[in-house]
Amino acid sequence: MGENRLGQSANKLYEALVLLDRPRIEEIFIQAVGHASPLQVIEDMMIPALRRLGDEWSAGRIALSQIYMGSRICEDLVERVLPASAVERKSYPPMAIVLLHDYHTLGKRIVLSVMRASGFNILDFGHMETDELVGRVLSSDVKILLISVLMLSSALKVKDVRAALDAKGARVRIAVGGAPFLFDSKLWREVGADAMGYNAADAVAIVQDWRKDWS
Amino acid sequence: MTTAMQRVMTAIGQREPDRVPVFLSVTMHGAKELGLSIRDYYSRAENVVEGQMRLLDKYRGDGLNAAYYAAIELEAFGGETIFFEDGPPNAAGPVILRDEDIDRLEPVRITDAPGLVRALETIRGLKERVGDTVPILGSAISPFSLPVMQMGFDRYIELIYEQPVRFAKLMAVNQAFCADWANAQLASGATAIGYADPMASTTNIPREIFLKTGYPVAKETIGRIKGATAFHLASGRGLGIVEDIVATGASAVGVSTFEDLADWKAALRGRLTLIGNLNGVEMRRWSAERAETEVKRAIAKAGRGGGFILTDNHGEIPWQVPDATLLAIRDAVDRWGRYPLDWVE
Numbered sequence: 001m002g003e004n005r006l007g008q009s010a011n012k013l014y015e016a017l018v019l020l021d022r023p024r025i026e027e028i029f030i031q032a033v034g035h036a037s038p039l040q041v042i043e044d045m046m047i048p049a050l051r052r053l054g055d056e057w058s059a060g061r062i063a064l065s066q067i068y069m070g071s072r073i074c075e076d077l078v079e080r081v082l083p084a085s086a087v088e089r090k091s092y093p094p095m096a097i098v099l100l101h102d103y104h105t106l107g108k109r110i111v112l113s114v115m116r117a118s119g120f121n122i123l124d125f126g127h128m129e130t131d132e133l134v135g136r137v138l139s140s141d142v143k144i145l146l147i148s149v150l151m152l153s154s155a156l157k158v159k160d161v162r163a164a165l166d167a168k169g170a171r172v173r174i175a176v177g178g179a180p181f182l183f184d185s186k187l188w189r190e191v192g193a194d195a196m197g198y199n200a201a202d203a204v205a206i207v208q209d210w211r212k213d214w215s
Numbered sequence: 216m217t218t219a220m221q222r223v224m225t226a227i228g229q230r231e232p233d234r235v236p237v238f239l240s241v242t243m244h245g246a247k248e249l250g251l252s253i254r255d256y257y258s259r260a261e262n263v264v265e266g267q268m269r270l271l272d273k274y275r276g277d278g279l280n281a282a283y284y285a286a287i288e289l290e291a292f293g294g295e296t297i298f299f300e301d302g303p304p305n306a307a308g309p310v311i312l313r314d315e316d317i318d319r320l321e322p323v324r325i326t327d328a329p330g331l332v333r334a335l336e337t338i339r340g341l342k343e344r345v346g347d348t349v350p351i352l353g354s355a356i357s358p359f360s361l362p363v364m365q366m367g368f369d370r371y372i373e374l375i376y377e378q379p380v381r382f383a384k385l386m387a388v389n390q391a392f393c394a395d396w397a398n399a400q401l402a403s404g405a406t407a408i409g410y411a412d413p414m415a416s417t418t419n420i421p422r423e424i425f426l427k428t429g430y431p432v433a434k435e436t437i438g439r440i441k442g443a444t445a446f447h448l449a450s451g452r453g454l455g456i457v458e459d460i461v462a463t464g465a466s467a468v469g470v471s472t473f474e475d476l477a478d479w480k481a482a483l484r485g486r487l488t489l490i491g492n493l494n495g496v497e498m499r500r501w502s503a504e505r506a507e508t509e510v511k512r513a514i515a516k517a518g519r520g521g522g523f524i525l526t527d528n529h530g531e532i533p534w535q536v537p538d539a540t541l542l543a544i545r546d547a548v549d550r551w552g553r554y555p556l557d558w559v560e
Contacts, residue, residue, distance in 0.1 A: 020376070060452050060473070063421045065372045103297065103305045106368035152496055152533045153302030179450070183472065183496035 006032060006044035013049040017070035018062060025070075029077045038081040039088050042119040046074060047204060050114050054201030067200060068110050074117035082119060089121040093143035093214040095207060096123035098133055101157045104150035107178050107200075111146060114200040120207065122146075130157055134164040137172060144210055146203055147176045147193070155180035155187060162192030175206045218348040219277040220406070227443075227466060229485045229522040235514055235552035236277040238352070238490070238526040239541055241270045242284070243303060243534055248273070253534075254298035257283055260336035267337075268344055273538075274545050277524070279345065281338045281405060282354035282531075283330065288396070289364045291328035301534050311366035314374065317381045322391040325399045335403045342404030352445075353405030354530075355397040357412035358389030358436055359429035365389075375420070375428055386432050394439035407443040409530060410436075410465060416451025418471075425456060433463045445469055445490055450529045457482045472528040476516040480523070488522050493544070495527040499535045503543035510547035515559045518552065525552070 009032050016024040032041045053070060056062045082088060097115070099108045105127075115122045125136055137145055149155045158176055165172050176188050177197040188196035194210075197203045217233045225232035245266020246256035256262050267279050286296040286306040295307040311317060325331050341351050356364075362371040362385055374382050397408045414420060415429045437444050446460050447469035453460060454474050467488035470479050479489050493509055501509065510525065517523040525548060532541070551558070 060417065060455075063417055063419055063424075065375070065420045065424065068369060068372050069376060103307070104368070106372075109369050151302050151305075152499070152535060153299060156535070180496050183450070183494055184500070186500070187496075 006036060006041065007048065010045045010048040010052075013045055014052045017049060017053055017074070018056075018066060020066060020069050020073075022073055025073055026077065033081050038078070039119060042078060042082070042117075046078065047118050047201075050074065050117060050204070051201040054114075054199035058199050064106070064110075068106065068113075071110055071113035071117060071200065075113040078117045078119065084116075084121060088119070090119050090211070091121040093211065094123070094141050095120070095144035095146070096125050096137065096140065096142045097146040097148065098125040099127045100133065100147050100149055100154055100161065101129055102149045102151055102154040102178075103127065107150065108148040110200045111148060111177065111197075111203050115146075115203060115207070118204045120204075130160045130164065133161060134168070137165065138168060138170060143172060143214065144207055145172050145174050146197075146207075147174060149176070149178040149180060152180045154178075156191060158191035158193055173210050175203060177203065220348055220350055223277050223350050223524065226521045226524060227488045229488075229520065231519075231521045231554040234554060235518050235548060236524045237545065237548045237552070238278045238280070238524055239270075239274045239276045239545065240280060240495070240527050240530050240532050241274065241276075241541070242280055242282055242531050244532070245270055247534075252298070252300065253304065257287075257298075257304070257333075260333045260340055263334075263337045264340035264344065267341060271345075271349065274541055276545070278350045278352050278406075279341050281334065281341060281351050281400070282409065283334050283337075285356060285411070286364065287330040287334065288356050288361060288392075290330045291323045291325070291392070291396075292365060294364070303531060303534075306364040309364070309366045309370075311362070311370075311385075314370075314378065314381060317374075317385050320385065320388045322388050322395075325395050331396060331399070335399055338400055338403040338405050350406040351404055352407060352409055353397065353400030354409040354411060355393050355400070355440075357410055357415070357429070357433060358386050358393045359432045360412050360414040361389050361393070363414060375424065382428065386428075390432060390436045390439070393436050397440040397442075397444070401440070401442040405442070407445060407466070408440060409447045409469070410440070410444040411447045411449055411530065413447075413449035413451045415446075415456065415460075416448045416453055416471075417455040418451040422456055422459070426459065430456075430459050430463070437464045443467070445488075447490070447530050454478060454482060461486050467524070469526070469530060470528065476513055476523075480517045483522070485520070485522055488524060489517050490524045490526050491517075492528040493526065495529050495532045495536065498527070498540055498544075499533060499537070501540050501543070503539070506540055506543035507547040507550070510544055511551045514548075514551050514556065518554075518556050519559060521554075 445467035446465035470491040
């Protein structure tokens with residue numbers, strides 16, 4: 001299946017995702033993996049469709065509930081053809097996601113689904129505070145860390161994570177996401193992050209870009 | 216001299232008072248004024264009464280904010296609250312652990328919830344201090360938004376889409392609770408209720424789903440509340456459901472900083488009072504000049520003809536916003552908010 005054809009399927013997949021039409025989503029996906037490798041389908045169909053969902057949410061044209069339900073369906077479909085243990089999964093460099101000093105889990109859950117639906121293997125650290133997170137990043141040799149928060153006070157704690165990792169000489173790229181960063185576009189730089197995502201699909205683009213430095 | 220109550224009531228009546236009313240949504244900031252931790256501050260009604268009175272004196276706002284914190288409503292359902300040193304208390308975790316728990320969920324009596332009883336004492340204490348001179352603003356989380364805390368946002372979205380019968384049961388329990396809680400606050404002396412419904416926002420749910428779920432719930436619940444309500448979207452977008460919000464019977468609407476006040480003012484056509492929409496998160500970094508620019512911009516867009524109350528876009532200004540910035544905002548309202556707004560083109 002050519003790139004163009006998968007691109008057309010990406011549009012169809014997007015439309016089905018907006019409607020949360022699960023049978024149609026499955027039909028489009030199964031048809032695509034019948035003609036191309038799972039990774040090619042992910043790269044040329046799934047990721048563009050999820051990217052467009054994210055952009056439309058950022059523009060206020062679709063809702064978070066559609067992103068959440070849609071990304072879960074995509075995660076489930078991709079798991080079927082590319083289980084977590086599959087060697088084709090994008091596992092290098094080691095990467096993780098965490099909810100920092102915060103109890104609002106939805107943002108992290110969506111990013112996790114979108115990352116997994118995009119073929120990544122990513123560690124889920126759950127909810128952590130600074131010291132525990134730094135210890136876990138070091139012990140797991142994590143190189144890319146995605147941090148999700150909802151509260152401003154939690155967002156400001158990213159600065160402590162950055163300082164602690166720097167003090168240990170750990171070369172870790174940090175991408176942040178969540179409401180405080182949307183409301184204050186300069187906040188991610190202030191807390192020492194290397195990038196911020198405006199929506200879940202941005203995490204995929206950021207990580208794909210950073211992975212080039214480890215290839 | 217015009218009292219804050221007269222100023223606000225004139226604005227709500229879609230007429231121009233002496234100046235644009237301003238609500239600075241300072242809640243936990245009372246702890247700073249009293250030199251207490253946020254946990255200690257909220258442990259006694261007298262603390263919150265004193266804290267709010269000091270904040271009123273300091274910032275010369277046009278309302279007293281009697282709201283505690285969102286998780287206090289979850290405490291009524293058996294939930295626990297986690298306190299922080301520098302931010303709003305959070306719900307520690309859901310109280311509906313399995314979907315089947317909804318089937319056995321019973322309405323909660325306000326008098327059985329110590330936190331809510333304390334909040335009602337606070338309203339009575341504030342009323343004793345200010346009588347009818349300053350509006351006292353109560354708050355209630357909408358039945359449609361409360362489940363985000365009751366069961367977690369992700370599981371709640373799944374419930375909305377996949378389990379209509381259980382969703383209806385949960386709404387029935389929450390509607391009874393919300394109306395009782397709002398009416399208890401009004402009976403204790405609250406002037407109006409902030410009906411917090413961020414889940415209704417098109418940021419969170421598409422309008423076609425809202426119309427089948429949160430909208431009828433809002434309309435019915437607001438109808439049961441025996442006083443004025445402000446439909447608050449708590450930072451979420453709402454222009455796509457403006458007619459629906461008007462139809463709920465709310466008296467005012469609190470809107471997002473991501474939407475244009477002029478668009479909202481035009482869409483409302485004087486039917487509801489517009490409340491908004493300074494960016495509370497960004498406010499932390501504002502200089503006095505920037506604060507003035509933002510106040511001026513908001514008033515220029517929405518001040519003409521009354522029907523506008525200047526406030527932040529979330530209903531709670533972050534702990535980290537400096538006092539000097541809040542004072543600069545307040546001073547700018549004096550400078551640019553005097554009616555008639557002849558400087559507005």
